[in-house]
Amino acid sequence: MVHRVSERVVIKSPTDRRSYRIIHLSNGLMALLVHDPEIYPDGFTPQEESEGGAVGADVKEGDEDGDLEEDGEDDFDEEEYESEEGEEDGEEGEEDGDESEQKRKKGTAPTKKAAAAMCVGVGSFSDPSKAQGLAHFLEHMLFMGSSRFPDENEYDSYLSKHGGSSNAYTETEYTCYHFEVNREHLMGALKRFSQFFISPLVKAEAMEREVLAVDSEFNQVLQSDSCRLFQLHCHTSIPGHPFNRFTWGNKKSLIDAMENGINLREEILQMYRDNYHGGMMKLVVIGGEPLDILEGWVVELFSDVKTGPPLKMSTRIDIPIWKVGKIYRLEAVKDVHILELTWKLPCLHKEYLKKPEDYLAHLLGHEGRGSLLYFFKAKGWATSLSAGVGDEGMRRSSIAYIFVMSIHLTDSGLEMLYEVIGFVYQYIKLLRQSTPQEWIFKELQDIGNMEFRFAEEQPQDDYAAELAENLLLYSEEHIIFGEYVFELWDPELVEHVLSFFTPENMRIDILSKSFDKHSEAIQYEPWFGSRYIEEDISPSLLKLWSDPPEIHQHLHLPLKNEFIPRVFSLCNSNISKCLLDTNHPKCIMNQPLMKVWYKIDLTFNVPRANTYFLITVKDGYNSVKNCVLTELFVNLLKDELNEILYQAGVAKLETSLSIVGNKLELKLYGFNDKLSLLLSKILTLSRSFFPNVERFKVIKEDMERAFRNCNMKPLSHSSYLRLQVLREKFWDVDDKLSCFVNLSLSDLEAFIPNLLSQLHIEGLCHGNLLEEEAINISNIFTNIFSVEPLAAEFRHQERVLCLPSGASLIRSVRVKNDLEVNSVVECAGLFCLHAVFFNHFNS
Secondary structure (H helix, E strand, O other): OOEEEOOOOOOOOOOOOOEEEEEEEOOOOEEEEEEOOOOOOOOOOHHHOOOOOOOOOOOOOOOEOEOOOOOOOEOOOOOOOOOOEOOOOOEOOOOOHHHHHHHHOOOOOOOOOEEEEEEEOOOHHHOOOOOOOHHHHHHHHOOOOEOOOOOOOHHHHHHHHOOOEEEEEEOOOOEEEEEEEOHHHHHHHHHHHHHHHOOEOOOHHHHHHHHHHHHHHHHHOOOOHHHHHHHHHHHOOOOOOOOOOOOOOOHHHHHHHHHOOOOHHHHHHHHHHHHOOHHHEEEEEEEOOOHHHHHHHHHHHHOOOOOOOOOOOOOOOOOOOOOOOEEEEEEOOOOOEEEEEEEEEOOOHHHOOOOHHHHHHHHHOOOOOOOHHHHHHHHOOEEEEEEEEOOOOOOEOOOOEEEEEEEEEOHHHHHOHHHHHHHHHHHHHHHHHHOOOHHHHHHHHHHHHHHHHOOOOOOHHHHHHHHHHHHHHOOHHHOOHHHOOOOOOOHHHHHHHHOOOOHHHEEEEEEEOOOOOOOOOOEEOOOOOOEEEEEEOOHHHHHHHHOOOOOOOOOOOOOOOOOOOOOOOOHHHHOOHHHHOOOOOEEEEEOOOEEEEEEEOOOOOOOEEEEEEEEEOOOOOOOHHHHHHHHHHHHHHHHHHHHHHHHHHHOOEEEEEEEEOOEEEEEEEEEHHHHHHHHHHHHHHHHHOOOOHHHHHHHHHHHHHHHHHOOOOHHHHHHHHHHHHHEOOOOOHHHHHHHHOOOOHHHHHHHHHHHOOEEEEEEEEEEOOOHHHHHHHHHHHHHHOOOEEOOHHHOOOOOEOOOOOOOOOOOOOOOOOOOOOOOOOOOOOOOOOOHHHHHHHOO
């Protein structure tokens, strides 16, 4: 038997037009085939296949599509993350000429791309202690050529030539490789991709270069506080536990292994031989071709993968992860105070239909009245709180689920550290006494079903990678639905999981700039060089937290969520076809105070809408003092609105309130059923809002800290400097900080009435809304903010400076963090908005 087709039917959203099929090859490899009809919207015809149609066509190896192009550079996202080496390691391709030409044709939308992903069930938990980071290094080496395609640049060059890109990432228990490519070249890409898993060369001469690439990726996160804390968790775990390792890998960990006599190439090949076989592999292929064709390709190209036994995602480790009764104080790079409480839970992979960890995360991380965050904010102790089991491999593995509560403390919150933890245990006691509530589970169930029913599309390669991961986690019919489903209510399981939230099972970490640099107890984490102190927690505190004598009266379960949508009807039955076919928004209100544009859009047939409002205020940006007072007002207003915005966000109705120049930008987007209700509540509260002294102190402290932390990353710093040069008016963050520290509440109280005394509002209502509904939404604004219109001549206009013709200007600035090892070069050029330039440079 070459392969078999699974009889299980993949449960998919009613709005998902794709077709799915699961097949099992005789070598143990499991593949999900996805036919996406939108890839070939006019219908697939066999002659559109590239490379001669048949998989086994007689084509010269390494020269199937003409000359190869040069390899691109690694594309690494410098955003902070907590995954061990969850960075995307691959190569970003460029759009090919054919697709660029297609985009230039008037009225022609670019076609969707094809994609594929492979998850292999081995990751950094399998690193040998003598060569840490080996799984990550192996991931890099698979890009360096195969027996059939020996050129190191072949795979990346092929993708780049055909509008594609590739990436890969190593987790604790799996490694994922994925790519996307123009639709006609899926088979050619799969030919090259399949050889990763059949006959990689792992060239000795390429290893030194790739060690440097791994080291470069590590250096990107060297000054990341979250990554430093993550590695401290690893470093301080019990020796012998899989957590006790350095999962990134860098030049030192890999070169030292070679200098100590380890044959690194042989170690890589041994890891490959032991783990890269069919039983450990989950493949996803997304194409516009019929499923039968995709099936034929996969069988032909991947049947030569070595046969192996099925992957078993179950590990029992009897060694505890961390020492009991310890608190770790880690010196922060940024000016922050973050308290992290961590509890080890049993592996809950098999309980995905019940999701007890998400039920508890919803309650412990809630932000509404009665919640821990609401209580801490009232005390002036915290500015934000999050809780739950992260998606990263170290947080969600077959060994354990790691539940983390992260609290951003104020200065006074840091001083009241043990009291903060005490109130956390009061809330945990409240949850035990209240017993699990089915109505809360039902709310989560409704939201999950709603998200699944109207799931938004992702980029094709991201979707392929997600599905490949899901093949490791869920049963075949649930590889899509499993992420969303709350199907089985099991209060006993919730109580069982809650029983692990004890002081004896808790780890405490404090990440803070307020660090005792002169302590004799300072230790150093060896890979990041971070300074930390390990302390014992008093037994009396542990006893007190185990059973708090009381529960504060202001702590209680959340109220029911009034923003969960109940109506999901579409507007298309009530409007004319000509209105649906209109490409541009039309103006439906043009008054001195407010101008509103409207565009119905049912392209994706989902009951979602977007509303955007730009509110020009009076004198909000004409001096550095007014600028920071406006920012202070907005941040205090967002703080006051937080309970409402949080509840709406849980119901997938999102809000953004920010400053653009001297304008306030208010965005509401999501399911449209409760959009008017949310806007009305926001504006009603905003109109009557006036800050109090307690919240003023907290928000002012938080903003001062944000100003000091601004531009710590070189990449964001370079963009900031560019805008500072090009904008006509741009207040420097250091000037803001100097002005800000001397501001008082009375300054703000005197400023607000003038700020809101004259306004001009311009809005856009777009999506699943009738014109009448859009007008009603606009009237909410004019009814609540019935103020004097701001005349056009007093409305600030954002302007960009024109550089002199032929000018070559260079601005060189030192990085803000003296320990930062990365540099950035950013080049900016000004081009006229002409079709020739636009078509070439806009992509």
